[in-house]
Amino acid sequence: MHIQDYRVAVFVPPGGPRGSDTLIRLVVFLSFFLIATAFDPLPSAAQTDPRSPTDRSDPLKSLVDKLNDPQRGAALRAQWNIDRAVWNEPVTAVRNGATVLVTPAHADIHTSIDSVGALWSPDGPLISAPHNPTSARVFIPRGYQNQTAPKRMVSFAPGGGYTEYTFEPRYAIRSPVLRRGYVLCVINAWSTVATPIPLGQWGTRLNEVVVFAQKMLSSGFALPAPTFDYAWGESRGARMLAYSSELSGTPFHGVIEERGGGDLVDSALQQIRLLNRSASRQSGRRTGNGRLHQQNWSPHENYLA
Amino acid sequence: MADYISKTGRRMKITSRDGVSRDEFIPIALTNDVRSFFRLPASAKILMPLIPPYNENPTTARDERFRIPTGSATRSGDDSPFDSVLAWSTGPINTRRFLNDVDPAYSAAVDNGSVLLKNWDPATRPPDVRDAVSRLTPTGKIKTKILKIHGTLDPNIYPSTAISYVQKIVDQNLANQIRWYLVPGMGHVPATLEETLVDVNGKTVSLGVQLTHLDLLINWAEKGSDPGDFIGIDPSDPTKTIVAKGAHQLGLQSSPLKYFWTVSLAIAQHD
Numbered sequence: 160m161h162i163q164d165y166r167v168a169v170f171v172p173p174g175g176p177r178g179s180d181t182l183i184r185l186v187v188f189l190s191f192f193l194i195a196t197a198f199d200p201l202p203s204a205a206q207t208d209p210r211s212p213t214d215r216s217d218p219l220k221s222l223v224d225k226l227n228d229p230q231r232g233a234a235l236r237a238q239w240n241i242d243r244a245v246w247n248e249p250v251t252a253v254r255n256g257a258t259v260l261v262t263p264a265h266a267d268i269h270t271s272i273d274s275v276g277a278l279w280s281p282d283g284p285l286i287s288a289p290h291n292p293t294s295a296r297v298f299i300p301r302g303y304q305n306q307t308a309p310k311r312m313v314s315f316a317p318g319g320g321y322t323e324y325t326f327e328p329r330y331a332i333r334s335p336v337l338r339r340g341y342v343l344c345v346i347n348a349w350s351t352v353a354t355p356i357p358l359g360q361w362g363t364r365l366n367e368v369v370v371f372a373q374k375m376l377s378s379g380f381a382l383p384a385p386t387f388d389y390a391w392g393e394s395r396g397a398r399m400l401a402y403s404s405e406l407s408g409t410p411f412h413g414v415i416e417e418r419g420g421g422d423l424v425d426s427a428l429q430q431i432r433l434l435n436r437s438a439s440r441q442s443g444r445r446t447g448n449g450r451l452h453q454q455n456w457s458p459h460e461n462y463l464a
Numbered sequence: 465m466a467d468y469i470s471k472t473g474r475r476m477k478i479t480s481r482d483g484v485s486r487d488e489f490i491p492i493a494l495t496n497d498v499r500s501f502f503r504l505p506a507s508a509k510i511l512m513p514l515i516p517p518y519n520e521n522p523t524t525a526r527d528e529r530f531r532i533p534t535g536s537a538t539r540s541g542d543d544s545p546f547d548s549v550l551a552w553s554t555g556p557i558n559t560r561r562f563l564n565d566v567d568p569a570y571s572a573a574v575d576n577g578s579v580l581l582k583n584w585d586p587a588t589r590p591p592d593v594r595d596a597v598s599r600l601t602p603t604g605k606i607k608t609k610i611l612k613i614h615g616t617l618d619p620n621i622y623p624s625t626a627i628s629y630v631q632k633i634v635d636q637n638l639a640n641q642i643r644w645y646l647v648p649g650m651g652h653v654p655a656t657l658e659e660t661l662v663d664v665n666g667k668t669v670s671l672g673v674q675l676t677h678l679d680l681l682i683n684w685a686e687k688g689s690d691p692g693d694f695i696g697i698d699p700s701d702p703t704k705t706i707v708a709k710g711a712h713q714l715g716l717q718s719s720p721l722k723y724f725w726t727v728s729l730a731i732a733q734h735d
Contacts, residue, residue, distance in 0.1 A: 252661060252663040252664075252669045253663055253664040254663055254664065256664075259661060261669060261671060309686070311682070313678065328670070329654075330654065331658050331670050331672040331673050332672060332673055333672065334671060334672035335659075335671065335672035335673060335675050336672075336675070338672075339675070357565055358561070358562065358565045359596075359599055359600060387686060389681060389682065389685070391677075391678065393654060394620070394652065401629065402602070404606045404607060404608050404610060405602060405605055405606055405607060406607065407607060408607075409607045409608050411608045412608065412609070413610070413611065413681045413682070413685040414608060414609070414610050414611070414681075415610075415611050415612075415677050415678065416610055416612045416613070417612075417613045417614075417654070417655055418613065418614055418615060418618055418620075418621060418652055418653075418654075418655065419614075419621045420610075420612060420629060421602040421625070421626075421628075421629030421632070422621050422622075422625030422628070423562065423600060424562070424597060424600050425624075425625040425628055425629075426559070426621060426622070426625055427559040428586075429622065431581065431582060431584055431585075
């Protein structure tokens, strides 16, 4: 709801403003200010202590409430393919008598650019992989919109076999990233077994879902767009980023490729070569025909289920 | 003679996110076959990161410990980390998936037993297959800054592939767009230390991983500050950190292979 939706009637005596026009202007100004404060979700005062419970009027919390409202949130959910929205209160721990912030209060919103997966379920999310191949879980820390610039978003692509729902506790990144005040966007690391996504689409899909999440923040939620976007990929996630990084229009100002990246073809060819070396070893000791390995690479031998 | 596998086993012992320490890659009791396979001359120690994965050994390839459990469509889990890492990452699945994408006809022929996977050679395949392989091969023409971290003892994704990738970027005259760090002795594990605290009830609480590489990247991208030392998890003691120097810090930014040897030799001398 925006301020232009409201009209303020100001009655001015015939003949123009007289001595009280300063007062009238002040009243008008205050009226606009009060309306803007009451209806614009963004300029809400930040809670000073990140360890404290969230105010009921917190705009991010209100957003999550709205998304969970069957009527009020329907349009927003449909527009951004949101199938889950959860509000998390801050997590703290007491050490040496002091309360330490572990994880700030934050919104946890799941979205997908594939409509097949974006079926709203009041009982919880539809786990994305494998039927919902391009999705992201966006964590927005409380007070993100009030931060002084720059605002940052970190997109995390976990390693193979992990999704946006299973990346924890393997990758303990949520708490530290949110403590920094950054938005965290965890994307689905598509399974090499079940995914319907061709490998060649890894990079474009990753870029698309991140851009989609950015637009959801700014256009959908009226939050500030991130000033800087980074990506962080682990293993298979790093491989995705290697492809993503070569695409024009990559949304990232920088990426971290950790223990992988740019190696997919090399690694596959290496495996092929290994089979040959292995077969030659066997020829002196065992079957001599290499069939053993052909069998071992077969799905019928339970390597693939 | 150096028993490499035992040695790396000790090196790769990590504390996982649930706080339980264990060796992630190395079985406790090695068979003689396994030991024989991994036993290499001491002079080859610095070559270790380039050795093939464990299923080159016919014995281990047939060993149940190296397989995904029957009927399971998911990773075998952290209870059997060695199984899952080997079977899923260095095992055949990635390669078969790759083949399914680029050459589905050959992949189907492997499955029906009419050809052997080991005989697949992209050079002898039709042009469309070679094109598909080419499309999946990075060109090195990166469009953003990359900060790359890799362990010198990564058995899943060999450092040799990282060297090749970085070399492509260098060949495109984009060496100024990448900063990369080889962490000595590190395997295929997350590179940053997870911080914890013990609360008033004596419970260990995770604060999450250190964001050292993210900080390096942010300062580089936003302020132009060339990344300094990378503070990574110490492979020999997961409760501690070590300092890794980037290729650019050693003046080897355009020589990825030389950087690898430099770091590996430093490990050998340290050992």
